[in-house]
Amino acid sequence: RKEVEQDPGPFNVPEGATVAFNCTYSNSASQSFFWYRQDCRKEPKLLMSVYSSGNEDGRFTAQLNRASQYISLLIRDSKLSDSATYLCVVNRSGYALNFGKGTSLLVTP
């Protein structure tokens, strides 16, 4: 079983839609959780960290459920510029990161 699993998508949504991505992780000892964004042929960039209490950054909301080992990302009022691959990331051995394969999002006019 992969350490971090995501639905690869693609998710095709119209502008203004709300879309949610889910991710599960296998290592119950994991301590830190992130969502990274990767544009086509570009490097990953940190979108937001994920905390147990849930956190919000503008149109983006991230949630962590430790009991279920489940992480989510909600994007409200989708923009064309949100089109990218979203990577679920879990810390590994305290520093290096375990990346999911990513979920592809395409926002259409």
Next chain:
Amino acid sequence: GAGVSQSPSNKVTEKGKDVELRCDPISGHTALYWYRQSLGQGLEFLIYFQGNSAPDKSGLPSDRFSAERTGGSVSTLTIQRTQQEDSAVYLCASSQGQLPRETQYFGPGTRLLVL
């Protein structure tokens, strides 16, 4: 300020040749990581350097892979006797510290194609 830089941006080589990939981390960042991303795959951790500590090499896929970090700054990833399955994007990242919550900043990557 300057981000993480990597060179070359693209490398085409023949099977069996050795290649060297270079990473310049963000100035002042003590932690440096190498990952690779194969087509359709997630990022795979390769090696981690933190200050002057011994590197964590647990992610290196074979003994053909090695990496050095000189003077706590620039790092070189070397792949000896390249194989076609080594074709991937090799990404370097750096962070200020070693805490799990420290943001890792990625370079643009080196796209390696082994013919």
